[in-house]
Amino acid sequence: MSRPASSFEVLPGADDSPVILHVPHSAREVPAAVRAGIVLDDAALERELDHITDAHTAELAERAAALCGLVPWRFVNRLSRLVVDPERFPDEREEMLSVGMGAVYTRTTHRAELRPADADPEPLIERYFRPYARAMTEAVADRLAATGRAVVIDVHSYPTKGLPYELHGSGPRPPVCLGTDAFHTPPELTELARQAFAGCGETGLDSPFSGTYVPLEFYGREPRVGALMIEIRRDTYMTEPGGPPGPGLSRLASALAALVDGVTR
Template identity: 55%
Template sequence: MLLHVPHAGVGVPGWARRHLLPDDEALAAEQAALTDHLTDRIALRASAVAAVAPWVVVNRVSRFVVDPERFPDEREEMAAVGMAAVYTHGTRGQRIRADDADHRAALLAAYYTTWADTVARLVDARLAATGRAVLIDLHSYPSAPLPYELHADGPRPPVCLGTDPAHTPPELTAAARRAFAQVGGAATDSPFGGTYVPARHHGTDRRVRSIMVELRRDGHMVEPAGPVTGGFAVAAAALAALVDAVTS
């Protein structure tokens, strides 16, 4: 079991910051809007109380440096709004980074490839030890749509479960629905779909199972980047219940 937390980080190394066009105030506003706040703390709390502690991998680098969850090329649908693996545009469609092929390549080498290789190695370790690997891809999303969203007209349930046809079996989705009933209920693939599977396993190794869990932020915090609420403990308990259901 692996809890995968790719979008909780806010770190922006100096060499990457120099290529970002927004001033500090504007960049902070973008990060407040798009960072998956508290998902790292929710994952660590769930790991601490689960019967069998899962591994937790947390990305501490902001997605405005590199988004490790997205394809770096034309396969990524968010490339249509300038938000593939290396963003050139922000949440309102504004330009945030100039086109610079060399800088983009350096970012991908430093952060995208490194992250992908790390997660793939962890998955391989679980396969070697147990013969299977289950990855819970943990995110959060705002209660109101942001302008960049491509599927903003769909339902925005308390929990959105993202699935993959090759790697999310029905029993994993059913276990997630049961676990997150205490949060207010879950729907599937709306407003966001899919789930993370390392590239070298995707579509080829059915022993790797994955489901994305998108927690709507108003359930566990004051939006857009305020303090936790009582829902924080409920969300962590629900995630721990899913871990227990999968590992039992």
């Protein structure tokens, strides 16, 4: 079950693994047809990609998967979140609409214009957002059918210093932030993550980012679907903004693999 690298990929793991490492924001690719609707010049777009991209998180998930006793599945977005953000609601429920960052962004991380405010988001939602959501739903359903449970571990990063678009950026910014959900994140999953990342610095909860990603078909309905968001502060593993990874990436990959192994057990 895979898609072209230009869109997204579902990378198979072990048949009996319940874990899906979800990597939605690691790519910088913006197709030319989408680029035409963005008002930034090339240099400004590259700067925005430096800020908005969760750089090297796909590599982090790949390294971690290779270290696991039972290889997890990986669902990796191969397009920039400036095309669509697959983790936003595509309607008025999305609180990030207030800063122009719903499913289709109209504002940048610094609240400058990215697309005209009256740009129609529907073509991008139909072309990119809905197929992604359907495929992620299928991936979770497949793990449920195969193992009786599914655990989505979202792999993200965030800047050391808060950016203007952040609605809740005034709180703590620990080296590792765990985003949780009251229904889908059992305490034992949170504790496994705390133990796994203990060697990577302080681990906090739901600050500066909170919540988890679960396909809407299962959200708040299916207790066999667990979910946890891992947010890693970028100075712990890379040069900001948008620079190369450093030695911290290997340490984080080992920690993520330990979490996956703990969930599998």
